Amino acid sequence: MKPCVLGAAALPVGSYMPGEGATGAVYEHERLLDVLDMALAEAGVAVADVGAVIATQNVPTTRQLGFLSFFASRAGIRADANLLEVSALGTTGATAFDLAVNEVALGHANVALAIGAHFESQAPLAEAMASGIRAVGDVDFQSVYGLSPISWYALDASRYLHDAGASRRELAAVAVKSRQFAACNPHAQMRAAITIEDVLQAPPIVEPLGLLDVPARSDGAICVVVGRGDMAAADAVSVLGRGYGHDGHHQMGAIPHDMTDLVAARAAVSRALDAAGVAQADVGVWELYAPCSITEVLAVEAVGLLPRHQAAFATAEGRTGPDGDVPVNPSGGCLGRGHPSNLTGLYQVFEAWQQLRGRAGARQQSTAHAVTLAEGGNYNTALAHVFGRAG
Amino acid sequence: MLERVHIGGPMPLLPRRALANRYHFEALDAGRLETRWCRGCERFSFPPQNRCRHCGGRDVLWREMPAEGVLFAQTTMHAVADGFRAHAPLHIGVIDLSCEVRLLAWLLETPIALDTPVRLCALHFDDGTLIGAKELT
Known part of the structure; x- marks a missing residue:
């Protein structure tokens, strides 16, 4: 039997990070202890059942280093399989989940946790940018020009708009519909409705993207409990398959090519669906990692939900929104639910689990299968998972 | 030779002038855009390194690249890191x-x-050089 998601819990994405020198504040591990207890209760397992914990590595602003060992001691966890902090750019959360599934599939543990806390909303922006430009570029040949993580997506946007004959107005529709989904998601950070004009008139950040085309700063904490298939209830959510892709580039590559065609995303999803034995047409929930409006458009096209150079127009027509025929990112995605970057892959799994358990409220999709897709760099790497109801 | 454009002051972020790429930066300071060229497959590798990125060959020479190209994508960044x-x-x-x-x-x-076709130029700071570009007229 395939490993199952036995339970999950998360903080609503938001702003939790205390300011420097705060007193009476609640720090990462206390938030995560609450989430852990909720997730274990949901899963119907005890702390003593946990054999492995795979955690997302904390951001540099976290004071407590060696976080996972520290946290396990506070939680009373005595792992007999693995305690591991992982870091893989934007795929960090999805990778933590992937490895937790492996711990169960390999027979190392009956129960494995994919877990993480991400506090960065109060960190000085200059610090975040200084480390960001070193992470998403060749430090000697790209970072020296000043490109920040989101500016790579801006470069994609300029090219996409040129090739597709689209405008900022169509991209803005991604931000608008993300808020529409988020309004139905109690775990979402950005739930207030916005209009196309709001997006177009927001201050430019990395042209052609403005403030509402790019993610806000987000904190979060989440725990996903993975267990053996035979431990799960009949209607539990199974992990049916996974797939990985890598385009061989670091950000833009060194050889001219179409960098708006996300080949790693396409490969990862195709491999995951093949491994799961699930047809794309049978998937009704797509949680695609997309920090910026343009990124969702490119990911939608890459995985084949809409034809090349059509997704921006289709989004503007409402097709990927709550009432559309190709709903995408029902959680609200990075622009609606929020983007605590190391955890985004785990919040995607959380949404897939909620959807397949029929707990998604007004954003509920009627489907037996969900796909999550996370990415690193400029979609240079991609990691996909396919979920299905066991019953 | 690349057109020299004076910017002045310190570079916002200094590249490391390493064994494998120091000559590239020195050449750029002198107005030449040089990188490694493979004698085996006759292709350029940029950024320069001692192993051809196409065929893995080690027989690589320094060679000047053309200073003209076309603009594939662009952005204007308003939110920038401190040094910029x-x-x-x-x-x-x-x-x-x-x-x-x-x-x-x-x-x-x-x-x-x-x-649009563009021409590269050399942007000179007090302590190094970045590549710039202008519309080719």
Whole structure:
């Protein structure tokens, strides 16, 4: 039997990070202890059942280093399989989940946790940018020009708009519909409705993207409990398959090519669906990692939900929104639910689990299968998972 | 030779002048755009390294690249890291050279339509050089 998601819990994405020198504040591990207890209760397992914990590595602003060992001691966890902090750019959360599934599939543990806390909303922006430009570029040949993580997506946007004959107005529709989904998601950070004009008139950040085309700063904490298939209830959510892709580039590559065609995303999803034995047409929930409006458009096209150079127009027509025929990112995605970057892959799994358990409220999709897709760099790497109801 | 454009002051972020790439930066300071060229497959590798990125060959020479290309993508960055504030907003382009090399440059004129031919130039700071680009006229 395939490993199952036995339970999950998360903080609503938001702003939790205390300011420097705060007193009476609640720090990462206390938030995560609450989430852990909720997730274990949901899963119907005890702390003593946990054999492995795979955690997302904390951001540099976290004071407590060696976080996972520290946290396990506070939680009373005595792992007999693995305690591991992982870091893989934007795929960090999805990778933590992937490895937790492996711990169960390999027979190392009956129960494995994919877990993480991400506090960065109060960190000085200059610090975040200084480390960001070193992470998403060749430090000697790209970072020296000043490109920040989101500016790579801006470069994609300029090219996409040129090739597709689209405008900022169509991209803005991604931000608008993300808020529409988020309004139905109690775990979402950005739930207030916005209009196309709001997006177009927001201050430019990395042209052609403005403030509402790019993610806000987000904190979060989440725990996903993975267990053996035979431990799960009949209607539990199974992990049916996974797939990985890598385009061989670091950000833009060194050889001219179409960098708006996300080949790693396409490969990862195709491999995951093949491994799961699930047809794309049978998937009704797509949680695609997309920090910026343009990124969702490119990911939608890459995985084949809409034809090349059509997704921006289709989004503007409402097709990927709550009432559309190709709903995408029902959680609200990075622009609606929020983007605590190391955890985004785990919040995607959380949404897939909620959807397949029929707990998604007004954003509920009627489907037996969900796909999550996370990415690193400029979609240079991609990691996909396919979920299905066991019953 | 690349046109020399004086910027002055310190570079916002200094590249490391390493064994494998120091000559590239010294040549750029002198107005030449040089990188490694493979004698085996006769292709350029940029950024320069001692192993051809196409065939893995080690028989690589320094060779000058053409200073003209076309603009593939661009952005104007208003939110920039600390060291770059004096130069904000940053106009950055992705340039495709005819020798199968893609690189970054600061655009000295904006807007430039994508697919427009551009000419590279050398942006001189007190302690190094970045690649710039202007519309080819």
